[in-house]
Amino acid sequence: MIFTRHTIPNAIKAAARAIRTFFSKDPVIASAGVQSIRELRCSACPHLVGDQCSLCSCFVSVKTSLASEACPDGRWSKETRFSKGLIPKRSVDIHTGVSRN
Numbered sequence: 001m002i003f004t005r006h007t008i009p010n011a012i013k014a015a016a017r018a019i020r021t022f023f024s025k026d027p028v029i030a031s032a033g034v035q036s037i038r039e040l041r042c043s044a045c046p047h048l049v050g051d052q053c054s055l056c057s058c059f060v061s062v063k064t065s066l067a068s069e070a071c072p073d074g075r076w077s078k079e080t081r082f083s084k085g086l087i088p089k090r091s092v093d094i095h096t097g098v099s100r101n
């Protein structure tokens with residue numbers, strides 16, 4: 001398990017984002033299709049260690065299910081009522097996790 005000085009602050013921030021989303025019109029839980037694709041991208045990512053992301057220390061099984069979360073490396077984005085939360089900031093090969101840019 002990865003535990004850094006960022007682990008607890010990041011978990012608190014993620015919970016705050018989810019709570020804020022709860023009071024908005026955006027979805028709190030990501031749709032099943034979005035979760036599946038996010039999990040696929042995480043599973044091919046070199047930053048995945050066990051079930052945790054080594055960049056943010058989040059448990060990706062939880063992170064990928066929350067609509068308000070986004071990948072810290074730009075491999076997937078948050079899901080809102082206007083977006084499906086999959087468009088990365090940069091192009092990444094989902095099979096190798098290698099950036100194409």
Ligand code: SF4
Pocket residue numbers: 041042043045046047048052053054055056060063070071072073074075076
């Ligand atoms: S950097 Fe992004 S894609 Fe990689 S494990 Fe972390 S959350 Fe998943």
